[in-house]
Amino acid sequence: MEIRFDDQVAIVTGAGGGLGRQHALELGKRGAKVVVNDLGGTVDGSGGSLTAAESVAQEIANNGGTAIANGASVTDMNSVEEMVEEVMSKWGRVDALVNNAGILRDKTFSKLEMENWHTVLDVHLNGSANCTKCIWPIMVNQGYGRIVMTTSTSGLFGNFGQSNYGAAKLGLVGLMNTLRLEGAKYNIFTNSIAPIASTRMTENLPGFEGSSERLAPELITPAVVYLCSEKAPNGRIIQAAGGRYYSADVRENVGVDLGLNASVEDIEDNIKEILDMSESKGVLERTHHR
Numbered sequence: 001m002e003i004r005f006d007d008q009v010a011i012v013t014g015a016g017g018g019l020g021r022q023h024a025l026e027l028g029k030r031g032a033k034v035v036v037n038d039l040g041g042t043v044d045g046s047g048g049s050l051t052a053a054e055s056v057a058q059e060i061a062n063n064g065g066t067a068i069a070n071g072a073s074v075t076d077m078n079s080v081e082e083m084v085e086e087v088m089s090k091w092g093r094v095d096a097l098v099n100n101a102g103i104l105r106d107k108t109f110s111k112l113e114m115e116n117w118h119t120v121l122d123v124h125l126n127g128s129a130n131c132t133k134c135i136w137p138i139m140v141n142q143g144y145g146r147i148v149m150t151t152s153t154s155g156l157f158g159n160f161g162q163s164n165y166g167a168a169k170l171g172l173v174g175l176m177n178t179l180r181l182e183g184a185k186y187n188i189f190t191n192s193i194a195p196i197a198s199t200r201m202t203e204n205l206p207g208f209e210g211s212s213e214r215l216a217p218e219l220i221t222p223a224v225v226y227l228c229s230e231k232a233p234n235g236r237i238i239q240a241a242g243g244r245y246y247s248a249d250v251r252e253n254v255g256v257d258l259g260l261n262a263s264v265e266d267i268e269d270n271i272k273e274i275l276d277m278s279e280s281k282g283v284l285e286r287t288h289h290r
Contacts, residue, residue: 003229005032009091010228011083013037013074013131014101016052019150019197022221023098024056027228028065033091036060037070037083037101074101074127077134084134094135096146096228099128099172109163117164124150124168129175136188145188148227149176151237153194156248173237173250177283180235189234191227194248195220196241214242235284249282 010027014020016038028034038053053069060067068090072079087094103123105116128149139145154162155169172192179190197217220240226232237248256270267274 003030003226003231005030005095005228007031008095009033009035009087009093010096010098011035011037011087011094011131011135012098012100013127015056015098016040017056019195019217019220019224020098020100021056022217023100023224024067025060025063026218026221026225027096028060028067029063030225031065032096032228034060034065034067035070035083035087036067037072037074039071039073039101074099074131075122077130080130080134084138088138093142094138095142095144096148097131097135098148098150098224098228099131100148100150101127102150104162104165106161106165108161112163117167120164121168121171124165125171125175128172132175132179136183139183139188140186143187145183145186146228146230146232147176147179147183147188147190148224149173149190149192151176151192151194153196153239156194156237176237177235177250184234189232191232191235192237193220193224193227194237194239196239216242219243249284251277251280251282253277253280 005027008031010032012020012024012027012034015024015036020038024034024036034057036053036057038056040050040052050069050071053071057067057069070083070086072083074080084094101123103120105120107116132147135145149172151172152165152169153159154166155171155173158166176190176192179188183190197215197220219242223238223240223245227238239246239248253276256273258266258270
C-alpha cells in the first residue's frame with residue numbers, strides 16, 4: 001500500500017538543497033503540506049538567503065503539492081518559534097519534523113578553534129533541539145508525531161577531522177534515545193537517519209570524488225520518508241548509502257560483577273570480559289536503566 005501524508009504537515013530544515021530538498025520534494029509528492037526551511041547560507045553556515053527555500057517550495061507547488069518557504073535559522077529560538085506559529089496559523093498542526101539542517105567546519109582537534117566547535121554543535125544539536133522543543137507540545141496535544149534526527153557515521157564511529165561534527169551527531173542519538181521514551185505514550189516516535197550521500201557538504205571530503213550518482217541524495221530519502229510515516233518504528237537508527245539500508249545501535253554487554261570492593265587490579269584481571277562485546281544487547285533490549 002502506498003504511504004501517503006494527505007492532510008499532514010511536515011517541517012524539513014535545511015531543505016533548500018541536498019538531502020533536505022529531496023526529503024521535502026518526496027513528502028510533498030506524497031500529499032504532505034511542507035514547510036521548506038533553509039537559512040540559505042554556505043556550507044560553513046555563513047550568509048543567508050531565502051532563495052533556495054523558495055525555489056524548492058515552488059518546485060513542490062509545480063508538482064501539484066503545497067509548500068511554504070521559511071528562512072529561519074534553527075539556532076535562533078525566536079525565529080523557530082515564529083516559524084512554528086506561522087505553520088499553526090496556516091495549517092493548524094505539525095505531524096512530522098525532519099531535523100536536517102547542518103554545517104561543516106572541519107579541522108583536526110589540535111587546530112580546531114573553539115568558536116567553530118560551538119558553532120557546529122549549535123546548528124546540528126541545539127538547532128535540532130530548538131525545532132523539536134517548539135513542535136513537541138503540538139504533537140503531545142495531537143497525540144501523534146514523527147521526528148527524524150540526522151545523525152552520521154562520523155558520530156557513530158568517528159571520522160578524522162570532524163570532532164565537532166561527530167560530537168554533535170552522536171549527541172542527537174542521545175536526544176533521540178530519551179525522546180523515544182518520553183514521547184511513546186503520546187504516539188510521538190523519534191528516529192535517526194545516518195546518511196552517506198554526495199552533497200554540497202560532502203563533495204570536497206576524501207572518498208566522495210566522482211560519487212554523485214552512486215551516492216545520490218535521493219537514495220537516502222525513502223528511509224527518511226518512511227520514518228515520517230505512521231508505520232515508523234521508535235528509537236531506531238537507519239543508515240543509508242547508495243541504495244543500501246541498514247541499522248546501527250548502541251550496545252552493552254553483560255560484563256563482570258566484581259562486587260563492592262573492586263580494585264584497579266580486579267579491572268586489569270577481568271578487562272577482556274569487561275570489553276568482550278560478542279554477546280551484547282542493544283538499547284531496545286535493555287531490561288534495566290541507570
